[in-house]
Amino acid sequence: MTDTAFARSAERLSNLLGDRLATGESILALHARGASHHAGPAPEGVAFPETAEEVAEILKICVQTGCAVTPFGVGSSLEGHVVPLQRGLSLDMSRMDKILAIHPDDLDAVVQPGVTREQLNADLRDQGLMFAVDPGANATLGGMAATRASGTNAVRYGTMRETVLALQVALADGRLIRTGGRARKSSAGYDLTRLFVGSEGTLGVITEVTVRLYGRPMAVSAATVAFESVEGAAQATIAAIQYGLGVARIELLDQLQIRAANAYSDLGLPEKPHLFVEFHGTEAGVAEQAEMFGEIAADCGGGNFAWATREEDRNKLWKARHDGYWAAKALRPGAEGFVTDACVPISALAECIAATRADIDASGLIAPIVGHVGDGNFHLSILIDPNAPEELEKAKALASKINTRALEFGGTVTGEHGVGAGKRAYMQAEHGDAWAVMGDIKRTLDPNGILNPGKVVPDNR
């Protein structure tokens, strides 16, 4: 064994974890990357902690040896967050999968970080409650908190920023701290909860998450609407948001993504850009919203309204939306997905999406556009041949245009996927001197730079 920091940690880690420290090639390979094209070296070891205290002990060992630690949930990340750039230890949180408490009276739940969103929702269903944040993947709540994830419901229920009430975090030096509490609001000091939400494992390892829940809506109504152009769909979205319609979901799928979804999820929709919308509320409220939206959409050239009134039809619709990435990949079998997302003020959405479509066409690449457009957030899944380096370069150039334009319109280079390794090059442009401040905070909380090095902030080792 080469004399690496991991090698110097291995005996103590092994004493702590027994066979829950894995070094077999196949397990290492499984922890080398997430769900996108971002690749890197495999870790030297994978730890499977079962308690917060074990996570803290692991960090105490690694901070002494200087061994890099990269947290890993289910590996659904799209910007290379879980790629262990400096090798070292991958910290697989999947065994910390216990739902610790559900407080139906307070509409919150306390979970270990390895609990997935579908697992929590399955547990909540009988109590008439739901956890609302829904990225495409069945991600872990720890990973979702770490990347400030969102999804189709964010326009109504918020992202992980609004959803996480409190955290327990293991710091680089092995201290376990609690941030926030179960009260709905607090003015008691710095908002460490929201500092750790979105810090992508670079400031600490999340060992417990307390999240807001919502009652399941009394009435739900969903529809698909076809448009002649993505601009028309974007205009309808802008109008609905400006009108304060209170949509629960409003999702754009462009013509190519509809073709993909028809093939992958058997949707049978006309091959045109679509909005998928959903309304939550009382019977009367939902009917009123649906009627108003129908008028707005028709004004923007929308047609082919199809209402999904039965729960099974709605589930099929939203499963198809959540499977959008896999549907897109199936457009070109064997392709890698080079995914990028951006988010702009809603007034800029139609122009940004139209320009994006033109950029894609000019590039010659295959790249459907989808988006949580009620938030001004849209995504490209660029399908590239993993054996054609020139396609990767073209994809990078295309993504760069999209992200640079988002900044020009006062937006952000990532609405929900996070920075990871993939978006770090944009951080200086997006944040200016504030990026250095993020680096200062990183150095303060992780002076040895062992936590997910090479991500989010300037290097500190």
Place this chain on the structure above:
Amino acid sequence: MTDTAFARSAERLSNLLGDRLATGESILALHARGASHHAGPAPEGVAFPETAEEVAEILKICVQTGCAVTPFGVGSSLEGHVVPLQRGLSLDMSRMDKILAIHPDDLDAVVQPGVTREQLNADLRDQGLMFAVDPGANATLGGMAATRASGTNAVRYGTMRETVLALQVALADGRLIRTGGRARKSSAGYDLTRLFVGSEGTLGVITEVTVRLYGRPMAVSAATVAFESVEGAAQATIAAIQYGLGVARIELLDQLQIRAANAYSDLGLPEKPHLFVEFHGTEAGVAEQAEMFGEIAADCGGGNFAWATREEDRNKLWKARHDGYWAAKALRPGAEGFVTDACVPISALAECIAATRADIDASGLIAPIVGHVGDGNFHLSILIDPNAPEELEKAKALASKINTRALEFGGTVTGEHGVGAGKRAYMQAEHGDAWAVMGDIKRTLDPNGILNPGKVVPDNR
């Protein structure tokens, strides 16, 4: 002039600001305290900057001399935030009162920090928009951001935590940074916006605020409901929240506060604990909510329903609620208000309020209870004789009981007033080791400890 850090800064400050550096006794006295009993020394000088760049220059001067800088809005703070504990410079932001941009299409506004909430709302009214956060005072948006303020609308529209999209901040070393942007969500790096929101001027001085706006609701309905006991009112609140009724406001006033409001604001309500409620939405939606709430309240012993259907009646009602602190003070002319607020998970609200009532009765003090009870947040205004030190001691002991109990129930010692000087003694109990982490962040961003020293975090000079 004594050789203080301020004295060593005065010439350069004067060169920069001219007569906008004030040292007259009356102006100094006006900047010695906020709206509560918390008192301290007067500052040695008061600066009235007009631009972000001037604020940055002031900080560059003060960091060199080590002169303490304490930001000041309108002085409506209740926990001594604006008291210049180490004297030095009070930074009066009132001249930075320009509304820089309103983006109706994106539902946001960009303002200088000295803009007050009523000023912004007056400007928005013609466009059918509103800024929703409403503490009792007509506070500045900079101050509200700095203290993570909220108010009666928070149960529906959120606090300053959810409302601030972006900030410009002058750091202790004079760098001006921008945090966040105008996109509705972002996963691009650490959430510095929310780190500065609630940092009470200890990490930087807010020089620009971008806030979310909302469309004014199409229909509004408000009501007052009387209860035989505060517990009944709290139970009705809990049921309404758990039922997901979507109230826009739900405010508790206990019997004593109703007496005060009747006298101060001519409300003519029966002298019993009351809930003031309001619903926002469409005509049909509001009617539906009001009916459901009526049933819930009646089940909890509510009666004497009075609907305020005319806008002028609603305005009178909410003005009376916002004037609650002054109404309380008028119960005992000449008294100081010793104010405390706490916030608990909603399931604990009825028990906490009942225990608080018993504590007040046992103390012999006069202290009405009011609360933004939909968030689990409640306040005491303890009326003390400023010339009777034993009353101050009794008030401190009473407040300590309330705050300690809030922590026992998983809550926080301040839901919205902030830490300032008044709540710092509770921070270790509330946050444990996380309080030291806050101190580490303070030291990183303000190594010389010039920014509002003695507040929020452990001392660093």
